[in-house]
Amino acid sequence: MLDLSARTATLPFMENTDAVRLEAVHKIYGRGGGSVEALAGVTIGFPKGTMTAVMGPSGSGKTTFLHCAAGLDRPTSGSVTLDGREITGMREKALTRLRRERVGFVFQGFNLLPALTVLQNITLPLRLGGHRADDALVASVIERVGLAGRVGHRPAELSGGQQQRVAIARALVTRPAVIFADEPTGALDTRTALEVLGLLREVVRTGGQTIVMVTHDPVAASHADQVVFLADGTLVDRLDRPEADTVAKRMTNLGAWGRS
Known part of the structure; x- marks a missing residue:
């Protein structure tokens, strides 16, 4: 298994310009013999103005990783810094305000309110805040x-x-520092998915936002600046300037890496 945490001094995505940073993050669900370690000491940073894809097999910890990074769930141990603020011990009210003002979310299921117009859905985060x-x-x-x-x-x-x-x-209207996307193209056909991915890249290029995207799709991942791979709650590999074929091959072998 590749130990990414041991190379923090040499990785370009671990610099102090990170929009999001996780340090030795563990997340354990349950207690005693029935406990499950969803994240096993993850250390990684995502620099401002970049797009990163997070990939891994089912059960690898991708969703837990995203939730901890976004402040939707609290690590069992370790620390998370979001937009320059340590959020691990932050009170819930302050954390909610930070998420509302500095974080955008895009999900596979869109999560739009059916009774509201496009304009009302887009401006909803502003009204809530x-x-x-x-x-x-x-x-x-x-x-x-x-x-x-x-x-x-x-x-x-x-x-x-x-x-x-x-x-x-809706994710952009609050001028967020970071956008977390969970399978944003999973419910779309191929052509529409490519249009949405192009839009996300444009957001990074013109708006300077940081995007962290969980995906299972090598084509979607190929639009990112880098791909990081999770297996058994641990970071096991990384690709810069990824190509879809290379990402697919890495995913094929990921189970073996996670067991090594």
């Missing part, structure tokens, strides 16, 4: 995701790709 929407910013975000002609529509009137664009716009 008690902030008045900046009309110019909202209009700019809507234009960026290609929904200028759809602001009065409701989710049921949109295609799957358009709904995911709404979800991305």
